[in-house]
Amino acid sequence: xxxxxxxxxxxxxxxxxxxxxxxxxxxxxxxxxxxxxxxxxxxxxxxxxxxxxxxxxxxxxxxxxxxxxxxxxxxxxxxxxxxxxxxxxxxxxxxxxxxxxxxxxxxxxxxxxxxxxxxxxxxxxxxxxxxxxxxxxxxxxxxxxxxxxxxxxxxxx
Numbered sequence: 001x002x003x004x005x006x007x008x009x010x011x012x013x014x015x016x017x018x019x020x021x022x023x024x025x026x027x028x029x030x031x032x033x034x035x036x037x038x039x040x041x042x043x044x045x046x047x048x049x050x051x052x053x054x055x056x057x058x059x060x061x062x063x064x065x066x067x068x069x070x071x072x073x074x075x076x077x078x079x080x081x082x083x084x085x086x087x088x089x090x091x092x093x094x095x096x097x098x099x100x101x102x103x104x105x106x107x108x109x110x111x112x113x114x115x116x117x118x119x120x121x122x123x124x125x126x127x128x129x130x131x132x133x134x135x136x137x138x139x140x141x142x143x144x145x146x147x148x149x150x151x152x153x154x155x156x157x
Contacts (some may be wrong), residue, residue, distance in 0.1 A: 024095030056139035123147040
């Protein structure tokens with residue numbers, strides 16, 4: 001949030017990273033959405049120019065990647081090869097700029113439906129934050145939850 005709008009508010013916590021955000025560059029959102037679309041369409045080589053030379057990723061299962069864009073693309077190709085189809089539904093995204101850290105991010109909320117080679121569909125809901133440096137993706141952190149069918153309503157007697 002822009003601190004000029006919150007100057008009179010006293011929060012019960014102090015943010016560890018930043019609490020002084022403003023809306024960021026919408027081109028950063030476009031970059032991240034193009035990255036999602038390339039993943040969905042299995043165009044892995046198209047993703048490399050969107051990445052900084054060195055990339056970090058904090059995956060939702062707790063594993064981490066720290067390495068070159070080339071290495072991430074290689075790993076991504078191996079992982080993406082497990083799926084015959086990937087479909088993303090993005091519910092919302094917002095580019096933000098941390099004023100006190102002078103850093104840019106894109107926040108994304110959405111759902112993924114991944115079909116493995118044997119036809120099993122795995123559906124996840126989640127959110128992620130993407131760090132943008134010099135108009136390229138420097139890394140991201142993701143948080144997911146399995147989506148399950150809603151409970152069936154009770155049968156009428």
